[in-house]
Amino acid sequence: MRARAKEDVPHRCSPLIPLLALVGACALPLPSPTHAQPSASRAWDQGVVAEGPVAVLPQRERVDAINRMLEDRLENLLPQLMRETGIEMWLVINREYNEDPVYLSLVPAPVFAARRTTMLVFHDRGPEQGVEKFTVSRYPLGQIYVSAWEGGNLEEQWQRLGEIIAERKPASIGINTSTHWAFGDGLSHGLYEQLRAVSGDVPLVSAEELCIRWLETRTQMELEAYPHIVRLARSVIAEAFSSRVITPGVTTTTDVAWYIRQRYSDLGLPIWFMPYVNAQRRGITYEDDKPFFGESDVVIQRGDVLHTDVGIRYLRLNTDNQEMGYVLRLGEQDVPAGLKHALSVGNRWQDLLTQSFVTGRTGNEILAAARKAAESEGIVCSVYTHPLGFHGHGAGPTIGMWDNQGRTPERGDWKLHPNTAYAIEGNVKVPVPEWDGQWVQI
Helix, strand or coil, X not given: CCCCCCCCCCCCCCCCCCCCCEEECCCCCCCCCCCCCCCCCCHXXXXXXXXXXXXXXXXXXXXXXXXXXXXXXXXXXXXXXHHHHCCCEEEEEEXXXXXXXXXXXXXXXXXXXXXXXXXXXXXXXXXXXXXXXXXXXXXXXXXXXXXCCCCCCHHXXXXXXXXHHHHHCCCXXXXXXXXXXXXXXXXXHHHHHHHHHHCCCCCXXXXXXXXXXXXXXXXXXXXXXXXXXXXXXXXHHHHHCCCCCCCCCCCEHHXXXXXXXXXXXXXXXXXXXXXXXXXXCCCCCCXXXXXXXXXXXXXXXXXXXXXXXXXXXXXXXXXXXXXEEECXXXXXXXXXXXXXXXXXXXXXXXXXXXXXXXXXXEHHHHHHHHXXXXXXXXXXXXXCEEEECCCCCCCCCCECECCECCCCCCHHHCECCCCCEEEECCEXXXXXXXXXXXXXXX
């Protein structure tokens, strides 16, 4: 998904087809960047296929793809965002196993954690000289960050950082402290006190806005990689929602959830939450105010409507996919027309929501516009949309919550920016004639 203009034509999902066919969530095409960047090399499309049609790079070869995308971000995106947010010097300081939420998005692979106390320094010297970036740390961080400290004890490390600040004389220093955003609040109190002791008279200001803009913005290289990552996620769901995995009357929804998890693990694709699979069934009704229809940990039967929710992480980018399927009854050659209609209502709701994605609108404004549009067409819906990127529940505007269809303070007041990605996770509820008017959730 993406930030999109009103006149954009959304990409619809494929219609329901028989035999455990996938239905539901689809990704929209993604836009060009707002600033010129080099074309991406398609290294992520040249990996080893374990089984099936999708290519996954071996762990060693992922390093190059990740680091090329990181270098591109640091060279082209970071200067733009530092100037946009008014941060001349940005310090990202963290300790091992208490990493700042932005830290792993800034360091090269295969870095897994901070080491001892790790300090990253970014100093904007202006458009001609660009952003100077280096580390003040005991351990090296690849070729991207040269160390400005020869080593020593912790006191000497902080002393060296103080000297660097005094040498460069920034008007202010951006630090990662925030009241409302975890993504901008990665500097611990202990490290803040030590920084304040060596920063002299230079004001320490919140870099909250820079953190969020850095995390939420996708570069052209990432936009080219993202559709492939989504295909990887969906290809495993396609396997799971097939007769290769499901035997009606035998296989449980829990079996399918664990198959999905194991399959991703076999492909070297970590998940960021446990896959969830449930089933809706004719004759089992749910209260209208229940947020989610369906039962988990049940034996799958013919005629069930299946649903899964799962997300993977690949090349540091996360997906969050919800898909649905239908198990044909004996003698059925196609999905019931009522369920096809329900899917079409879900697609229409998706269109109304994404048509409300207008740059500059807040998440709360998008929510209100989408709900108003759906209500005008008689669609019973729940809007739940969150940003995606380096985190599953990523930085950026909250557009509805599954348990709150009204205004979300602070995070819902964040404005929509171009080149950002979203998981469209809302739902519609539609009565199905073949199920005696029972409501089905899509």
